[in-house]
Amino acid sequence: xxxxxxxxxxxxxxxxxxxxxxxxxxxxxxxVLDDALAVQAEGERQQTRxxxxxxxxxxLSALGGWPAMAGLATAAVAxxxxxxxxxxxxxxxxxxxxxxDGADLYLVDFSTGFEIAFEEGDAG
Amino acid sequence: MPFDxxxxxxxxxxxxxxxxxxxxxxxxxTARLTPVVMAHAYRLLGDRAEAEDVAQEAMMRLWKIxxxxxxxxxxxxxxxxxxxxxLATDRLRRRxxxxxxxxxxxxxxxxxxxPAERLEVLERxxxxxxxxxxxxERQRQAVVLRHIEGLGNPEIAAIMEISIEAVESLTARGKRxxxxxxxxxxxxxGYGDG
Numbered sequence: 001x002x003x004x005x006x007x008x009x010x011x012x013x014x015x016x017x018x019x020x021x022x023x024x025x026x027x028x029x030x031x032v033l034d035d036a037l038a039v040q041a042e043g044e045r046q047q048t049r050x051x052x053x054x055x056x057x058x059x060l061s062a063l064g065g066w067p068a069m070a071g072l073a074t075a076a077v078a079x080x081x082x083x084x085x086x087x088x089x090x091x092x093x094x095x096x097x098x099x100x101d102g103a104d105l106y107l108v109d110f111s112t113g114f115e116i117a118f119e120e121g122d123a124g
Numbered sequence: 125m126p127f128d129x130x131x132x133x134x135x136x137x138x139x140x141x142x143x144x145x146x147x148x149x150x151x152x153x154t155a156r157l158t159p160v161v162m163a164h165a166y167r168l169l170g171d172r173a174e175a176e177d178v179a180q181e182a183m184m185r186l187w188k189i190x191x192x193x194x195x196x197x198x199x200x201x202x203x204x205x206x207x208x209x210x211l212a213t214d215r216l217r218r219r220x221x222x223x224x225x226x227x228x229x230x231x232x233x234x235x236x237x238x239p240a241e242r243l244e245v246l247e248r249x250x251x252x253x254x255x256x257x258x259x260x261e262r263q264r265q266a267v268v269l270r271h272i273e274g275l276g277n278p279e280i281a282a283i284m285e286i287s288i289e290a291v292e293s294l295t296a297r298g299k300r301x302x303x304x305x306x307x308x309x310x311x312x313x314g315y316g317d318g
Contacts, residue, residue, distance in 0.1 A: 009303065013251070016252065029158055032154050040150060
């Protein structure tokens with residue numbers, strides 16, 4: 001038998017096989033769906049149990065897990081550094097604006113609003 | 125009856141939704157994948173009851189792995205074809221093949237053909253299934269994936285975890301063996317030379 005004839009014959013059988021509807025019973029579909037919902041329910045039970053056993057895990061998970069915590073820690077450290085370090089350039093800008101040599105620009109007036117009101121009360 | 129109302133959503137995304145407890149995703153995946161899994165299991169096993177068992181087991185494995193599924197790994201269907209083939213192979217090794225009964229062969233899709241033609245199609249399908257079942261497991265799997273499921277050689281290579289050249293070799297040898305197996309039945313089934 002030559003190759004073309006051989007392939008043509010087989011193609012006819014393959015076509016017949018492709019034309020058939022595979023037997024999928026409603027019973028099988030129902031069993032597969034039941035399995036799916038049971039696995040989901042079990043997953044939810046385990047999730048609830050883990051959250052109750054380790055509350056921190058729940059918070060961690062809500063925040064996005066350990067990768068998010070690492071980002072949060074980095075942001076916190078960066079915030080501290082920005083808060084404590086003097087802003088470069090601000091001193092010179094303030095000095096030129098106020099006509100000062102800049103030495104007194106870091107003096108901070110710790111008087112609170114309450115003290116001001118108190119002093120005003122005394123004067124009155 | 126499960127229904128797939130999320131037809132536009134990729135299967136891999138549905139699996140992620142399923143893992144997060146989405147009930148609609150469970151329905152959609154069941155409706156979308158069970159027929160695929162069942163068809164492949166049937167073509168490898170030639171037995172409806174066994175194919176249903178394999179299909180249910182394969183889908184159960186999918187549900188259980190859903191939470192750990194990585195979006196960058198193989199397509200879900202590729203993974204399922206592989207699982208079905210492994211489960212079917214286990215079953216085939218445990219039993220001696222008894223041949224498909226004509227009642228066990230699925231009905232043709234085309235509703236317009238007459239009873240005589242329908243019977244002929246059923247007989248052809250039974251003959252093909254019988255010849256397929258006589259093939260070595262790997263050849264049968266490659267031929268079914270290539271010529272009945274209609275997959276490309278790269279995907280078949282991924283499913284069977286072999287090279288594309290090995291797929292080509294398996295399908296070529298499988299087709300030769302199929303042709304030989306069907307040769308004896310061709311005349312009586314109306315596939316004669318005339």
